Amino acid sequence: xxxxxxxxxxxxxxxxxxxxxxxxxxxxxxxxxxxxxxxxxxxxxxxxxxxxxxxxxxxxxxxxxxxxxxxxxxxxxxxxxxxxxxxxxxxxxxxxxx
Amino acid sequence: xxxxxxxxxxxxxxxxxxxxxxxxxxxxxxxxxxxxxxxxxxxxxxxxxxxxxxxxxxxxxxxxxxxxxxxxxxxxxxxxxxxxxxxxxxxxxxxxxxxxxxxxxxxxxxxxxxxxxxxxxxxxxxxxxxxxxxxxxxxxxxxxxxxxxxxxxxxxxxxxxxxxxxxxxxxxxxxxxxxxxxxxxxxxxxxxxxxxxxxxxxxxxxxxxxxxxxxxxxxxxxxxxxxxxxxxxxxxxxxxxxxxxxxxxxxxxxxxxxxxxxxxxxxxxxxxxxxxxxxxxxxxxxxxxxxxxxxxxxxxxxxxxxxxxxxxxxxxxxxxxxxxxxxxxxxxxxxxxxxxxxxxxxxxxxxxxxxxxxxxxxxxxxxxxxxxxxxxxxxxxxxxxxxxxxxxxxxxxxxxxxxxxxxxxxxxxxxxxxxxxxxxxxxxxxxxxxxxxxxxxxxxxx
Numbered sequence: 001x002x003x004x005x006x007x008x009x010x011x012x013x014x015x016x017x018x019x020x021x022x023x024x025x026x027x028x029x030x031x032x033x034x035x036x037x038x039x040x041x042x043x044x045x046x047x048x049x050x051x052x053x054x055x056x057x058x059x060x061x062x063x064x065x066x067x068x069x070x071x072x073x074x075x076x077x078x079x080x081x082x083x084x085x086x087x088x089x090x091x092x093x094x095x096x097x098x
Numbered sequence: 099x100x101x102x103x104x105x106x107x108x109x110x111x112x113x114x115x116x117x118x119x120x121x122x123x124x125x126x127x128x129x130x131x132x133x134x135x136x137x138x139x140x141x142x143x144x145x146x147x148x149x150x151x152x153x154x155x156x157x158x159x160x161x162x163x164x165x166x167x168x169x170x171x172x173x174x175x176x177x178x179x180x181x182x183x184x185x186x187x188x189x190x191x192x193x194x195x196x197x198x199x200x201x202x203x204x205x206x207x208x209x210x211x212x213x214x215x216x217x218x219x220x221x222x223x224x225x226x227x228x229x230x231x232x233x234x235x236x237x238x239x240x241x242x243x244x245x246x247x248x249x250x251x252x253x254x255x256x257x258x259x260x261x262x263x264x265x266x267x268x269x270x271x272x273x274x275x276x277x278x279x280x281x282x283x284x285x286x287x288x289x290x291x292x293x294x295x296x297x298x299x300x301x302x303x304x305x306x307x308x309x310x311x312x313x314x315x316x317x318x319x320x321x322x323x324x325x326x327x328x329x330x331x332x333x334x335x336x337x338x339x340x341x342x343x344x345x346x347x348x349x350x351x352x353x354x355x356x357x358x359x360x361x362x363x364x365x366x367x368x369x370x371x372x373x374x375x376x377x378x379x380x381x382x383x384x385x386x387x388x389x390x391x392x393x394x395x396x397x398x399x400x401x402x403x404x405x406x407x408x409x410x411x412x413x414x415x416x417x418x419x420x421x422x423x424x425x426x427x428x429x430x431x432x433x434x435x436x437x438x439x440x441x442x443x444x445x446x447x448x449x450x451x452x453x454x455x456x457x458x459x460x461x462x463x464x465x466x467x468x469x470x471x472x473x474x475x476x477x478x479x480x481x482x483x484x485x486x487x488x489x490x491x492x493x494x495x496x497x498x499x500x501x502x503x504x505x506x507x508x509x510x511x512x513x514x515x516x517x518x519x520x521x522x523x524x525x526x527x528x529x530x531x532x533x534x535x536x537x538x539x540x541x542x543x544x
Contacts, residue, residue: 014445018438025434026110032427033113039420047410050401 112427117462125263125464128310129471136313138360146271152183153270155263156233156241157250157323160225161187164254165194167371173255176205180263184238186211190225191218209238222321223345225335226251230328233410234302245273247328251346252381255371256322257285266325269361269411274452276330276358279308281325284355284372292379293372298489301475302468308362317412318358319350323368330358343516344389351412355403376499383503384510390419423508426501432461465490 129466157175161168168187175185185205189197189212211229218225230249232240239247246269252258258280259265266278281304284297285493311317319326333356340348350360373379393416400412435457442448466487473486500539510516 004496010503011445014441014447018441021438021441024436025431028431028434029110029114033117033430035112035420035427036113036117037341037422039417039424043413043417044293046397046412050409055358059192065360094358 102378106430113150117333117428122460122464125306126467129306129467130310130462131313132309134233134313138315138359139312142269142272142275146268151271153267154178154179154184154239154247155250155267156238156247156328157183157185157252158226158229159185159187159234159254160190160222160229161192161254161258162190162219163192163194164196165192165199165256168196168199171256172200172203172205172208172250175252176207178258178260178263180267181208183263186208186233186238188225188229189213191215212538213447221341221343221345223339223341226339228330230338231336233328234332236423239331239415243329244332245327249326249328249331251321251324251326252368253322253370257369258323259366259368261321264370266364266367269277269363270325270327272359275352275361276327276356277360278325278363279317279319279350279360280325280363281305281308281367282322283367283369284321285369285378286372286374290374291375291492292376292491292496295493296372296379297495298472298493301472302376303364304366305475308466309364311411313363314407314411315359316354316408316415317350317455318359319346319353321346322370322534324349324368327351327358330356333358337381342389342392343385347390347393348396348407351416354408354412355396355399358417377503379415380499380503380506384507385424387500387504387507388511388516389418390391391507419490419504421506422500426504432457434484447496462491465494468493496533 114515159168159171172185172187175183179381185208187196187200187208187210188209190246191202193211197210197212200208209233213225213228217228217485233249234244250266262280266280269278282300284293284300286292295402308317321344325428326349330353334349338349338352339345340352353360373382397416400409400416404412439448439454440475468487470483472490473481476486
């Protein structure tokens with residue numbers, strides 16, 4: 001009798017535990033997927049918008065270049081410039097607090 | 099649940115499958131790419147074969163209390179076979195004998211660049227910036243064009259393969275190449291499982307992801323074994339390195355945005371000390387993760403200045419910490435599911451399902467293929483394929499440790515704690531280090 005009682009107790013605890021694990025798993029999955037959906041939308045939209053802007057700039061630049069061809073800058077061999085002037089701020093130079 | 103053509107579809111489950119499928123597909127795509135040499139690199143090899151001349155190499159070693167590891171590193175560097183090598187050690191305000199070791203070093207090519215408090219200890223990036231500012235006007239490179247000077251940043255515990263310069267320096271004959279990153283190995287990987295996992299991690303990152311990214315033109319730079327052309331650094335302004343906790347990541351991305359090419363050389367490696375206890379590992383990775391979070395400010399520039407696959411890959415790479423954090427929820431949900439299954443087996447309610455195998459394959463399948471990559475790099479050390487496969491199973495569990503570091507870093511970032519905490523080194527077993535480096539040299543030339 002005691003043995004049967006212990007088994008049913010284990011089964012009951014097991015069911016409670018399983019219900020908790022299944023519920024918890026579902027909630028965690030939902031959080032992960034909401035974040036994933038947000039990331040996917042961010043990624044696709046930023047890449048699409050950036051690509052569209054790049055394409056637009058390229059289309060605009062081509063006719064202008066054809067109409068006003070630039071002269072090439074004189075080319076100096078690297079060996080002829082032993083000391084190069086440093087740009088204070090390159091295109092991707094960091095902003096430095098004075 | 100939503101209704102699609104009369105069928106009930108679990109949207110959450112569908113999204114989970116999409117996420118897993120995308121990550122597996124990306125991993126497989128990069129793995130396949132990594133097995134081939136890009137056309138651009140093939141053309142470069144042909145082109146530089148006929149170009150004469152050599153470039154000057156300046157090794158820059160940032161040091162903060164590195165007396166335990168510095169001397170053997172210097173001995174190895176001065177032993178490298180290259181006609182024009184200079185070594186600049188930055189002592190960033192050390193309390194120990196770091197400066198004394200450099201001063202007493204007999205080779206005249208070894209120079210000390212000392213920073214003292216309160217101007218020292220402002221981070222690795224600031225130390226490197228100060229050293230480069232000094233280098234630009236110093237006699238070390240007098241009379242040499244900046245495009246012919248290559249700066250190699252190497253950690254104080256870094257041991258370069260003896261053939262590293264032979265593999266790397268000819269590539270700089272291509273004037274479009276701004277930087278080269280070499281592989282990274284853990285020299286004490288035999289010491290314990292954590293060190294072994296770090297070695298596995300570096301091998302996979304370099305031999306799968308960096309090699310794959312060569313095709314996308316988005317090779318990244320690391321903090322150790324990083325070769326950069328001085329004129330490329332000049333283009334980034336007076337202070338090329340950022341104050342970010344991962345200034346190496348920032349530098350690589352900014353060089354790409356400036357129009358330079360970056361390359362990865364898999365035949366040469368720098369061997370560094372791995373961490374052997376979990377607490378220090380978490381501290382170091384928290385710093386890396388937080389640095390990666392700080393690099394998000396580069397995203398607008400990446401979107402503006404880069405195009406095509408390079409733009410998409412770098413956007414993914416810069417924002418990947420967010421994916422790691424969200425994957426932690428997914429992994430926890432998976433752990434709950436496994437526990438649920440275990441309870442079901444104990445209580446006798448579990449029903450054998452095809453999901454068991456598919457779940458196993460999702461969790462460990464790609465890692466099995468990565469195991470073969472690791473085996474190919476380690477078979478000369480006696481690693482057999484079965485053990486390699488066993489190790490990658492453990493590696494999947496090791497990756498869970500990243501969640502701890504990731505959330506800790508996110509919490510620190512939210513609270514505005516951006517401090518720089520250096521991870522201390524331990525005294526090395528020299529025999530182990532050298533035998534490890536010898537093995538890898540033989541392997542690289544095999």
